[in-house]
Amino acid sequence: MSLDTPIAELVEFISAAQFAYHTDAQLGELSYDNKIHQHQKLNGPVYMSKKKRKFYDNEMRKLQKQRKYLEKQPMDHDNEIVHLPNPMVGFGVPNQPSPVLFQRRIPDEAEGRPYFYFENVALAPKGVWHTMSRFLYYIDPEFVDSKFFCAAARKRGYIHNLPIENRSQLLPTPPSTIHEALPHTKQYWPSWDKRMQLNCILTCIGSAKLTDRIKKAVEKSGDEPLPGVKKYVIQQCKKWNLIWVGKNKVAPLEPHEMEMLMGFPPNHTRGGGISRTEQYTVLGNAFQVDTVAYHLSVLKRMFPDGISVLSLFSGIGGAEVALHRLGIPLRNVVSVEISETCRKILQSWWDETNQQGKLIHFHDIRMVTAHELEKCMSTFGGFDLIIGGSPCNNLAGGNRSTRNGLEGSKSCLFFEYYRIIELVRSMMRHR
Template sequence: MTETSYGPAETTSPNFIQKGISDEAVASFIEMGFSSEMIARAIEETGGANSEPRMILETLFNYSASTEASSSKSKVIDHFIGMGFPEENVIKAIQEYGDENIDDIMNALLTYAEVDRLGETKDVNINTTDDDDNLYSLSSDDDEDELNNSSQEDSILQALIKMDYSREEAAIAIERCGEDASVEEVVDFICAAQMARQFDEFFAEPDKKEPMNNSKKRRTYNEPPRRERKPNTAMANDQLIYLPKEMIGFGVPNRPGLMMNRAVPVPDIACGPPFFYYENVAMAPKGVWATISSHLYDILPEFVDSKHFCAAARKRGYIHNLPIQNRFQIQPQPHNTIQEALPLTKRWWPSWDERTKLNCLLTCIASAKLTNRIREALEKYDGEPPLQVQKQVMYQCKKWNLVWVGKNKLAPLEPDEMEKLLGFPRDHTRGGGISRTDRYKSLGNSFQVDTVAYHLSVLKPLFPNGIKVLSLFTGIGGGEVALHRLQIRMNVVVSVEISEANRNILRSFWEQTNQKGILREFKDVEKLDDNTIEQLMDEYGGFDLVIGGSPCNNLAGGNRHSRVGLEGEHSSLFFDYCRILETVRHKARQMRK
């Protein structure tokens, strides 16, 4: 995912640097709508260089409360302009509804913003309204390939609404992030705002909570807190697991100063071997991660974006009982930017394309019609195209991960380039009767090897004589490749994978890397009943690691028709993972007696 850029005048102010407050913290406060002067004042009042971000945020909310309490018409205007709305629209809304009807003003401003945005799209000559014009569909049953059915449904607003965000919340976030922001960037902003808005709700005393009634509407981002605070847990209900803005889990290699321990320890019942590790898409529907956590011993997920490990974003959540100390990165380290990973693109990369990271690699790619339309649009200009055309091109580049392969020429990633970005060896998915379509589909649903290997690295000193692995629905063997690159010998791998193409890929990898252990494959997870699991454990002496993940077809935000949560055809494999894991751990306890 591309990182959101902030204005240098605000985020690199010498005043803030002298106070010891990080640029990232200041940028977050500015993104919430607070002015630089207000932030500086809050930092001074809360201890200067020793200020804690949560105390600064609380002080900023208090400022907002006092400001709103004595607001005049001019202050209302300043308030909404500070939220990013155009001055003329603010004045128009106040003239229509008066300066006291804040909710009506907000609704009017959101309507104006949406009308303006839709009006701009009428001038777009790169986008298309054809149902399949921009899409090279890879599989008729792969709902992730339906990202571009129609221009209306394909809008960021509609995508966010499909992800269960309210229209008001989504519209505000789009307005604040800018029209060229990707869905992932807007979701980042919403999550940050939710965390700030819900901060007081996580720490509310039950007897002091405000009674809810139908007349109360959702608060906007800059409204002051209304409740008292006291410590509570983030698992109070199934809505309180929010995605962090910076997905670094318990730490990432390139940011050593941010290493941390688990906020909630692994419960005793889940400690120790056999270890388990489960991955799924981070931006799942509401309540999904709380459900996953509740089925895996209430362990809170570790959310990590693979942009910290490679040149492409891949936001995933991991629930595991692995140690988190003494992790290390596999060598050689992957290239961290697009042009380092794909050096042939550097010659043609225009200065106005400021991407250094690609977005999440999906199972679908842009069509030749789209890339040809972009080429024709750019060839109309001798020098740099106008800003509006640049924005249109960048929207498509971010959406489809297009890279520059010639003058005015963009192209989707090739399968071997995706393999490189995801940490697989070259030609890992090539050959053996596997079609190009299956290569894209398998890679789009795979682990990012460097990220997973960083988490699994703690196993190397624990199993110097090799490891026995039960691999569930891991696709093309991302877990096995990670262990191989960590030089952890795999004595036994029992793999369950329904896709014949994926099984062929894993089998080919096993043979080409001269693995000396046993590879045993199951096609149907239903064949792995309790008796079979116990027999396998008796035969091989148990398992040391149960690793798994399920395709994100029923969870990812782009899958409009199949985003049904954990009850979907693919995501329901999670419950099989839980069933199998419980049997393995129960049998392991018996074997230790």
């Protein structure tokens, strides 16, 4: 057994114990003791010299100290609120005044390779961003609205250790207004609908019954709808991102229109041979490629010969598309994604774009172990970037029934993201 592998396993065991109360009941995870027992049953006991044992014991004490400190902190105290900036421009966006200068501090233990980049919804319940920041080395989140990059809003927070100087946009820059992005709608757009941009792309669309009700309400009002009708129509159009496609007729966005707004190539989600409903779902959960590429653009100078990526919660490959469009060769990508539909879409894009690197699929982040990561890293020498966004099902404002923060059955998978980062960084420190 190599020197680093047991340390990595210790990280894994500690993380499992630390977050057992989040996942045991919901996901059926093994307990800390059972994980150790199972590991020894499969691999045998770990024999080592006194020198190695001392080394491991020191590492264990460091990790336990960190765990105990974090466990003493209140998880979601009402006062632990991260205030969102207005405008939501993070550490700077193109063609906008720069935010007030500040000192961004990256702790020593979080500096350098592997770089990491984490995304989730900005409008999360109280305390969530404070908690996620605390686990990710107390790095301040960068809150950005994608309306500064495309014709649709998308308020997201990003915790990362990437440099923030000398960023650059993808070219050509995407359309920034509805009429630039969807010129065929302009002839039908009523003067009283003042929208210039769309709201956040959702995972579902307005029903045919709703669009029919809107059509009848507008037609019944004549040439100039009554104020109450206008208000109702605008509210529904904003909520469901409805666009004008005929006289008095609105419709949801088509999948190819959503792909364009999200920065994906045409027909990206048709590569998996999936239904329209599935297309809407996967696009609503995806990265906005232009926004993410702006943050990742600093990697182009660092890795001109290509990059090795650990892509967690890969979805339909927004990170991979962003890196590809930046001109950064994808030498190795280890993709972790539970949805078979998303895996098919990513694989199809990989094949169609003739990627020369290696794409490795894992299905479930909870099943990604130190042993499996070590096998990958021994092949290509470690990861340069760990990227992903854990599920926001229990964080998003549209979820009124199970919006219970990081204790939710889906959103608690953030702690798996944390586990993997700690695991990989520990393994790479001791290679």
